[in-house]
Every structure is written in structure tokens, then in C-alpha cells.
Amino acid sequence: xxxxxxxxxxxxxxxxxxxxxxxxxxxxxxxxxxxxxxxxxxxxxxxxxxxxxxxxxxxxxxxxxxxxxxxxxxxxxxxxxxxxxxxxxxxxxxxxxxxxxxxxxxxxxxxxxxxxxxxxxxxxxxxxxxxxxxxxxxxxxxxxxxxxxxxxxxxxxxxxxxxxxxxxxxxxxxxxxxxxxxxxxxxxxxxxxxxxxxxxxxxxxxxxxxxxxxxxxxxxxxxxxxxxxxxxxxxxxxxxxxxxxxxxxxxxxxxxxxxxxxxxxxxxxxxxxxxxxxxxxxxxxxxxxxxxxxxxxxxxxxxxxxxxxxxxxxxxxxxxxx
Amino acid sequence: xxxxxxxxxxxxxxxxxxxxxxxxxxxxxxxxxxxxxxxxxxxxxxxxxxxxxxxxxxxxxxxxxxxxxxxxxxxxxxxxxxxxxxxxxxxxxxxxxxxxxxxxxxxxxxxxxxxxxxxxxxxxxxxxxxxxxxxxxxxxxxxxxxxxxxxxxxxxxxxxxxxxxxxxxxxxxxxxxxxxxxxxxxxxxxxxxxxxxxxxxxxxxxxxxxxxxxxxxxxxxxxxxxxxxxxxxxxxxxxxxxxxxxxxxxxxxxxxxxxxxxxxxxxxxxxxxxxxxxxxxxxxxxxxxx
Numbered sequence: 001x002x003x004x005x006x007x008x009x010x011x012x013x014x015x016x017x018x019x020x021x022x023x024x025x026x027x028x029x030x031x032x033x034x035x036x037x038x039x040x041x042x043x044x045x046x047x048x049x050x051x052x053x054x055x056x057x058x059x060x061x062x063x064x065x066x067x068x069x070x071x072x073x074x075x076x077x078x079x080x081x082x083x084x085x086x087x088x089x090x091x092x093x094x095x096x097x098x099x100x101x102x103x104x105x106x107x108x109x110x111x112x113x114x115x116x117x118x119x120x121x122x123x124x125x126x127x128x129x130x131x132x133x134x135x136x137x138x139x140x141x142x143x144x145x146x147x148x149x150x151x152x153x154x155x156x157x158x159x160x161x162x163x164x165x166x167x168x169x170x171x172x173x174x175x176x177x178x179x180x181x182x183x184x185x186x187x188x189x190x191x192x193x194x195x196x197x198x199x200x201x202x203x204x205x206x207x208x209x210x211x212x213x214x215x216x217x218x219x220x221x222x223x224x225x226x227x228x229x230x231x232x233x234x235x236x237x238x239x240x241x242x243x244x245x246x247x248x249x250x251x252x253x254x255x256x257x258x259x260x261x262x263x264x265x266x267x268x269x270x271x272x273x274x275x276x277x278x279x280x281x282x283x284x285x286x287x288x289x290x291x292x293x294x295x296x297x298x299x300x301x302x303x304x305x306x307x308x309x310x311x312x313x314x315x316x317x318x319x320x321x322x
Numbered sequence: 323x324x325x326x327x328x329x330x331x332x333x334x335x336x337x338x339x340x341x342x343x344x345x346x347x348x349x350x351x352x353x354x355x356x357x358x359x360x361x362x363x364x365x366x367x368x369x370x371x372x373x374x375x376x377x378x379x380x381x382x383x384x385x386x387x388x389x390x391x392x393x394x395x396x397x398x399x400x401x402x403x404x405x406x407x408x409x410x411x412x413x414x415x416x417x418x419x420x421x422x423x424x425x426x427x428x429x430x431x432x433x434x435x436x437x438x439x440x441x442x443x444x445x446x447x448x449x450x451x452x453x454x455x456x457x458x459x460x461x462x463x464x465x466x467x468x469x470x471x472x473x474x475x476x477x478x479x480x481x482x483x484x485x486x487x488x489x490x491x492x493x494x495x496x497x498x499x500x501x502x503x504x505x506x507x508x509x510x511x512x513x514x515x516x517x518x519x520x521x522x523x524x525x526x527x528x529x530x531x532x533x534x535x536x537x538x539x540x541x542x543x544x545x546x547x548x549x550x551x552x553x554x555x556x557x558x559x560x561x562x563x564x565x566x567x568x569x570x571x572x573x574x575x576x577x578x579x580x581x582x583x584x585x586x587x588x589x590x591x592x593x594x595x596x597x598x599x600x601x602x603x604x605x606x607x608x609x610x611x612x
Contacts, residue, residue, distance in 0.1 A: 023373040023382065024358070025554065026480040135480050135523075136542050137553070186331035186339035233495035234346045234516030241498055243344055244484050244517050246373035246380025246477065248333025255528070256500035269375055269477025269484065271498060271515050271528075277334035305335035306385040 001066040002116065002151040005100060008061035012131040013120050013139040013151070014038065015052040019128040023268045029249060030130035030138060030264050033212065033287030034111055036170045037075035039316035041115035044072035044092040045158035049316050051119030052129040054145070056112040058290070060103020061145065063114075067097045070117040070158030076109030076172065076288060090169055094160040109172040109288035118156025132265055134213060168320030170284050176293040177203070181282040181300050181308065182252065187242060187273035195223040199276070200297055204259070208291040214253075215261040215286060217295065222257055228273075236271055244271040250278035261286060281308035324350065328401050330394045336370075336385055340397060341378040346486050346493070346516045350377035351474040352410055352596050355558060357401055366396055374558070375475040375484060376517065411595035415560045416470065418587040419520075420567040420575060421535040423447075423463040427507045428531040435503050446496075446530040450513065454494045456611070463566065464612045466532070468492045471518055472594075473560040479525070481540045481554025485518040485562060488594075490603055491611055498528040509534045511564065520562075522554075535564070536575040537586065545582040559594070 016038055018031025032038035032055050039049040054061070060078040065071075072092045073080045080087050081102045087093055095101060103112055122129050122140050131139030140149055188196070198220055207216035228239035235241050240254040247253060251262045251274035261278055263286055276297065278286065289295060300308075324343035331339045340357075343350050354374035361369050361381070368388025373380040383393055424447055436443050444452075451462040469489035476483060487493055498514040503526055506512070510521040512529030519529055522540035539556055541549040548555055556562075567575075578584035 020382075021371045022480075023371050023380070024476065024558075026477045026482055134525075135540070135553075137480075142542070183332055183334050186333045186337075188331070232345055235344070236495070236515035237497040238500055241515055243346065243376055243378075243515060244475070244477075245339065245341075245375050245378045246475075248337035248339070248380065249382075250334045255502065256498075258501070267478045268373060269380075269475060271517070274333065277332070277337065279335035281335065302332045302335060302390050309335055310386070 001153045003064040003066060004145050004147055004149045004151065005062040005064055007145050007147050008056050008103065009059040010057040010144045011061045012055050012133065012144045013052050013122055014055045014130045015128055016050040018130045018264070019126050019132070019138065022126055023246065026268050027126060027135075028132065028265050028268060030128065030132045032113065033264055034075050034113070034170065034284040036284040036312050036316060038113045038115070040090070040164050040168070040320065041072045041074040041113045042119070043316065043318065043321065044090070044162050044164065045070050045115045045117040046156055047115060047117065047119045051115065052122065053113055053115040053120060056103055056114065058110060059105045060112050062100055062102045063151075064100050065095050065097060066150070069095060069153070069156070070160050071095050071101060072115050073103070073112060074164070075113040076106035076111050078103040078106050078112040080112075090164040092158055092160050092162040106290070108174050110290045111287050116153045116156070117158030118154035121152045121154040134265060162321050165320050165322050168315045170288070172288050176290075178285050178289050178293065178295050180285050180295050180297050181279055181305060182276040182297045183279050183302055183305050184276055184299055186248065186277070188275045190225055190228045190239070190242070190273045191275045192223050192225045196275075198222070200299060203294040203296050206289050206291050206293050206295055210291055212263060212265040214266055215263055217259045217261070219259070222254060240272050242271055242273050244269060247274060248277045250280070250283065252276040252278065279305035279309065281305055281312055284312075328398060330397070332390060333380065336383055338381045338383065338390065338393060338397070339378060340381065343377045346376055348472060348488065348596060348599055351472070351486070352412075353404070354379045356404055356410065357397075360400055360404060361397070364400065366393070366400070368393055373475075373477060375477065376486065411593045412559050414592055414594040416589040416592060417560060417562050419535045419537045419562050419564050420571060421467070421511055421533045421564040422569055422572045423467065423533040423566050424459060425534045425572075426569065427534050428510055431503065431506055431510070431531060434505060439501065439503070447532040450494060450496045450530055450532065453496060461611070462532070465492050465494065467564045467566050468612045470561045470563050473556055473558050473562065475558055476554070476556060478519070479522055481556060482522050483520060483539065483556045483560070483562070486516065487518070488561065488599065490608055491606060496530040499530070502526055502528040506531060507534060509536060509538075511535060533564070534572070536572045536579060538579055545579060546584060546586065548586055561594070
């Protein structure tokens with residue numbers, strides 16, 4: 001019951017945690033890149049934190065609402081308006097039948113999120129409504145929403161005037177520089193000490209050739225340990241080649257000399273090494289980073305990464321609403 | 323080699339990679355698949371999903387249910403209890419895949435790569451033949467199509483098989499493209515390292531390419547009965563035999579696939595025994611090639 005007037009650049013239906021359990025068939029999780037923002041948007045409108053909403057990339061959509069309901073807009077600041085009047089973000093808002101929610105370009109951050117009371121009710125595929133564009137599954141017809149489509153929404157009972165406390169919102173940077181957590185491994189022993197030092201001390205530029213399957217990083221070349229050269233031919237001859245293996249979601253995948261962060265729609269398996277992995281607690285930052293912005297990486301322990309994810313999940317709750 | 327003890331490494335906050343060795347053997351893949359199955363059957367606490375490949379296993383776990391160190395201990399104990407997998411046999415479908423080797427489509431994709439990305443790139447079939455000390459591309463075609471291929475894993479993209487030849491005399495190796503290709507036609511057969519893959523849809527790619535099959539392995543349009551209940555064709559433990567065919571046969575099969583009348587050739591009564599495979603491999607002259 002959201003009529004698409006303008007689709008935006010790439011507006012897709014995503015839920016949380018996504019299509020879990022099918023990596024062994026090659027299906028990625030998909031889901032919202034900044035799930036912190038999606039979860040809070042859902043809580044604002046009275047949905048389960050993981051309900052399906054809209055992820056709006058760089059430029060948001062214009063949507064005509066077909067029945068009275070309650071919405072919330074979170075994530076990147078896309079200058080949301082209803083019938084031309086600016087509306088606050090991080091707050092549940094009543095919208096009437098026939099009114100138009102209009103989003104523009106992202107002033108800060110990269111991805112805005114829209115939740116609607118009741119949640120989007122497009123068909124599930126393998127247990128999730130998340131869109132996986134590359135294989136054309138999930139969402140509506142497997143792709144980003146298109147002009148004149150009507151996005152179905154289930155019945156909900158949201159209340160307007162609920163706000164997310166300032167302290168519970170993801171701190172989206174305005175200076176185009178991000179510090180992103182990484183955990184060393186799984187293939188860290190293929191890179192030499194100088195290579196590790198260089199990776200952690202470089203400000204990497206997020207390439208324009210990035211999408212929901214991979215974030216390419218521009219920066220210096222990598223150097224390797226003996227292990228990367230002295231190996232069986234089955235691995236492939238390039239130092240970054242390894243006998244094909246399952247990839248962790250968030251792997252920093254070294255394709256030759258180009259590091260690519262395998263994000264939500266990334267490949268599940270392949271033959272390049274992964275010296276580092278971005279843990280789930282830092283995915284929201286990737287979701288809010290624009291091409292051209294700078295990323296530096298800070299190594300943390302597995303335990304710390306897990307605790308940080310728990311801290312974010314704790315914030316995605318009723319306690320964060322005022 | 324096969325490691326004395328499996329090597330476990332963290333992948334972020336909720337993955338563990340377990341490596342059993344670093345070679346392409348049926349025994350290692352049986353072991354990865356077997357351990358993945360055992361972890362699910364024994365409901366190891368905190369394990370959400372597993373993704374076995376040739377000689378390793380990636381595990382997605384829930385950190386609120388199990389600590390990394392405890393999971394590691396539990397998996398190593400389970401791996402120990404499985405022991406040698408050499409008395410295992412599994413059911414295995416055999417699928418015949420007609421394929422045009424040295425075909426016009428992959429040749430065009432290589433040409434485009436040379437024009438747009440790397441003018442120095444040698445044609446892939448010649449490059450692989452030379453690298454593997456074969457006489458010419460004709461011998462390369464004989465060798466590559468001379469073995470049944472074992473589907474060791476699905477991954478990368480939904481339903482994409484990671485294949486290894488069951489006949490070690492057909493084991494070839496090749497480096498991956500650097501940088502990758504921006505376009506590869508659907509149905510392309512390619513190699514990277516020691517593994518062979520089929521591209522389910524048009525897309526970028528990093529394998530050396532040399533053949534194309536008209537048999538769909540992913541079909542969102544669900545035109546054939548094999549795709550009625552799922553969009554992908556293959557499963558681990560399948561075997562594929564590539565049958566060299568002509569461009570005319572390719573076109574005819576593609577037409578029948580399009581209209582939904584193509585009959586797939588799938589044999590489904592056989593088992594693969596690891597022990598019998600190993601015994602057969604041991605008595606082969608690995609230097610003799612077709």
C-alpha cells in the first residue's frame with residue numbers, strides 16, 4: 001500500500017537478519033546494511049525489530065501512502081518531507097491516505113531507512129523478504145522497487161510521537177572519515193608483518209565500483225609471507241590465490257591486490273585469501289559510508305567484536321524510545 | 323598435505339574457518355562434508371549454518387550461545403571421532419552436460435578482455451595447455467573432458483558448483499585472472515587454481531575460460547521440471563560429465579531449454595566409494611595423459 005511515485009536510485013526491501021541458513025547453496029544473507037537504523041525504525045512504528053522495511057541508497061524514493069498509517073525514517077539524512085513539509089527523523093509520524101513521503105539525496109550517511117507500521121509484507125523467499133538483486137530473488141520481483149509498483153504492508157498499530165534517544169542512534173560521521181573495526185583472520189598468516197602494518201595504518205578510499213556485494217578499497221599494494229608463494233598449484237599462482245574456501249560475511253577479500261569487503265550480498269565462497277574480517281558491529285558504518293570517503297581499520301579481538309554487537313542489539317529496543 | 327590437526331581461525335565475530343589440509347582430494351572433501359553433516363545431526367550448540375568446500379569448512383555460529391574457544395574444542399573432538407573417512411560411500415547423481423569447447427562465446431569474452439582490460443592476456447585454452455605441459459589445445463580439450471567432475475561444494479553465487487576431476491590424470495591448474503573479467507556468458511565453463519566451475523548467469527569472473535554448456539544450472543523462469551521446487555540444479559556429491567558437442571547441437575539444446583521441452587540426462591542409482599576411488603587412483607600411471 002505504498003505506491004511508488006519515484007523509485008529513488010536503488011530502494012530495496014530488506015529485513016533483519018536476512019536470509020540465514022543457505023550459505024551452503026551460495027545464497028548470501030542480504031538484509032539491511034545498516035541494520036541498527038532499520039531495527040530502530042521498526043521499533044518506532046511498533047514492529048518487530050527485524051520486520052521488512054525499505055533501504056534507500058544515496059537518493060531516496062517518493063511514495064504515496066494508500067491508507068492512514070505511521071512511518072519512521074532513520075539512517076542517512078535524506079531530507080524527508082511529507083507533502084513538501086520537512087519531517088523529523090528518528091521519530092514515528094502519522095501519515096494520511098493520499099499523502100506523499102518524499103526523500104532526496106543523502107546529506108550525511110549513504111543509506112536511509114523507512115519503516116511502516118505492520119511491516120512490508122511482500123512474499124518471503126527462503127525465509128526472508130530481503131532483496132538479493134544479483135539473483136533476482138526476494139523483495140518485489142527480485143529487484144529494487146520500481147515506479148508504479150505498490151508495495152504491500154501488513155496491518156499494524158503504530159503510534160506517532162515516539163522518538164529514539166539521541167544516545168541510542170548510530171553516530172553517522174560528517175567528516176567523511178570512518179574508523180571501522182576488523183578482526184584478524186581467517187587467512188592472516190598469508191600476509192607479512194609489513195603488510196599487516198600497512199593495512200592498519202592506511203586510510204583506504206572507498207571505490208565508486210562498490211555495491212551491496214562488495215566494497216572495493218583503493219590504497220597501497222600488499223606484501224606476503226612465504227606461505228603465499230610456496231604452495232601447491234591447486235591454489236592458483238597469484239600470492240592471494242588459495243584453494244577455494246567458504247568466506248565469512250564481512251571478509252576483506254584480497255582479489256589480487258585489490259581488497260574488497262564482502263558485504264551483505266557478497267559471494268559465499270571463492271579462491272582469494274581473507275586476511276581480515278569486518279565484524280557485524282561495524283556493518284552499519286559500511287552501510288553509511290559513501291564512495292570516495294576514507295576508511296581506516298582498527299583491529300579488535302573476537303570477544304570485543306561480539307560484545308560490541310551485543311551493545312548495539314541492546315540499543316535496538318524499547319529502552320531507547322523516549 | 324593433510325594437517326595433523328585441523329586448523330581453526332576466526333572470521334569476524336561469528337565465523338570460524340576450519341582447514342583440514344591444502345590439497346584437492348576426494349578424501350578431504352568427504353571429510354569436510356561429513357563433519358558439516360555431523361555438526362548439524364549432533365546439533366552442536368550455537369552452530370547456525372556450515373559451508374563446506376574442497377578441504378575446509380566455514381561455520382557460522384551464534385556467539386550468544388557458544389564461545390569461540392568452546393566451539394573450537396567441540397569441533398576438534400567431533401573431527402577426531404569421525405577419524406579416517408576411507409570406508410565411506412555416498413549416493414551420487416551423474417549428470418551429462420553437452421559443452422562446446424573452444425567456443426565462439428568465450429572466445430568473444432576473451433577478446434573483449436584483451437581490448438578493454440589487458441592486451442597482453444594470452445588466449446585462455448592455449449595458456450592452460452602450455453602451463454600444464456600439454457601438446458596443444460586439442461589435447462587440453464581431451465584431458466579436460468576426460469574425467470567425471472565431483473561437485474565438492476555450492477557457493478560463490480546461488481547454485482554455482484565447485485568441481486574437481488575424479489580422474490587425477492585430468493587434474494589441471496591455472497591462475498585466476500588479475501584483474502578479473504567484467505563479462506562472462508551464462509553457461510561458461512572455467513578453471514581457477516585446480517577447480518572447475520560453471521557460470522550460472524552472465525557476470526564478471528576470474529577463472530580461465532574455454533567452453534560453454536547449454537544446460538541451465540540456475541533457472542528463475544523454472545522452465546524445466548528439475549527447477550519446479552528450487553531454482554538451482556546441482557547439489558554436492560553430484561558428478562558432471564562434459565560431452566563435447568558442436569555449436570549447432572548447443573543451439574538446438576538451448577532452444578529446447580527455452581521452450582521447456584529439453585530432457586536432462588541425469589543418472590541416479592550409483593554410489594561413490596572413497597575407498598574404491600582411492601584404490602583405483604593408486605594404481606594409475608599419473609604421467610600418462612589422454
